[in-house]
Amino acid sequence: MTVLVKEISAAGLSSRILDERQLAELVGGSAARRYGLVNRAIKEGALIRIRRGLYVLSAEDRADPVHPFAVAQSLLPGSYVSFETALAYHGWIPESVFTTASVSPGRKTLEYETDAFGAFAFHPLAIHDYRLLTGVDRVALGKLTALVAQPLRAILDLVALRKQRWQGLDWLTSGMRIDEAKLFALKRADFATLKPVYKHKAANTFLEQLEVALMSGKTSRQRSAKHD
Numbered sequence: 001m002t003v004l005v006k007e008i009s010a011a012g013l014s015s016r017i018l019d020e021r022q023l024a025e026l027v028g029g030s031a032a033r034r035y036g037l038v039n040r041a042i043k044e045g046a047l048i049r050i051r052r053g054l055y056v057l058s059a060e061d062r063a064d065p066v067h068p069f070a071v072a073q074s075l076l077p078g079s080y081v082s083f084e085t086a087l088a089y090h091g092w093i094p095e096s097v098f099t100t101a102s103v104s105p106g107r108k109t110l111e112y113e114t115d116a117f118g119a120f121a122f123h124p125l126a127i128h129d130y131r132l133l134t135g136v137d138r139v140a141l142g143k144l145t146a147l148v149a150q151p152l153r154a155i156l157d158l159v160a161l162r163k164q165r166w167q168g169l170d171w172l173t174s175g176m177r178i179d180e181a182k183l184f185a186l187k188r189a190d191f192a193t194l195k196p197v198y199k200h201k202a203a204n205t206f207l208e209q210l211e212v213a214l215m216s217g218k219t220s221r222q223r224s225a226k227h228d
Helices: 003-010 020-027 031-043 068-075 083-089 151-162 170-175 180-184 188-194 201-227
Strands: 047-051 054-057 099-104 110-114 118-124 136-141 144-149
Touching (some): 003 020, 003 031, 047 068, 054 068, 068 099, 068 118, 068 144, 083 099, 083 144, 083 151, 144 151, 170 180, 180 201, 188 201
Parallel strands (some): 099 118
Antiparallel strands (some): 047 054, 110 118, 136 144
């Protein structure tokens, strides 16, 4: 076990994602000494460089697994996991998702490829001030946490990103293979929460039409159930 790994473990940070500042506080000394310890740990496979200035211990040296969602938060603080990634996490789509996709608070799309945790993408959206985290939950992932969009927010983020026009429920149930029962379980309050969020006209129109389709469909179902 290298000196750096011992210091990280002794500090109770073996399952954390660490940046240069944290490593400097742990090992002290000069920058040259710190770089030497980091490079040695990387060469021995005890430390993984996620990107420059961001590190995590190897799986063998960690106390707990590190979830890709937590890595996404470290790569771009202030972002949150959304789109198909969040829908798959919530069990709303059956397909596996191989890129951890997030909404970015910035203005540029960013992409990262990592050997240990796969691919990451961060997309900016036109969102009203102070509404970035509306419909977003903080989720515990072992000892780490991540911000993850609720299902309806993830759908609307995808609509905003693609500028998707409303084409009826088939785009969701057939195109994305979302279980119809999950959609009909949504409530008016879920829609009301998201109405002040987007600057995108397509997203707002989609939200309105989806609410109308689901609420009217829910009423029809209830009437049919009474007659059965």
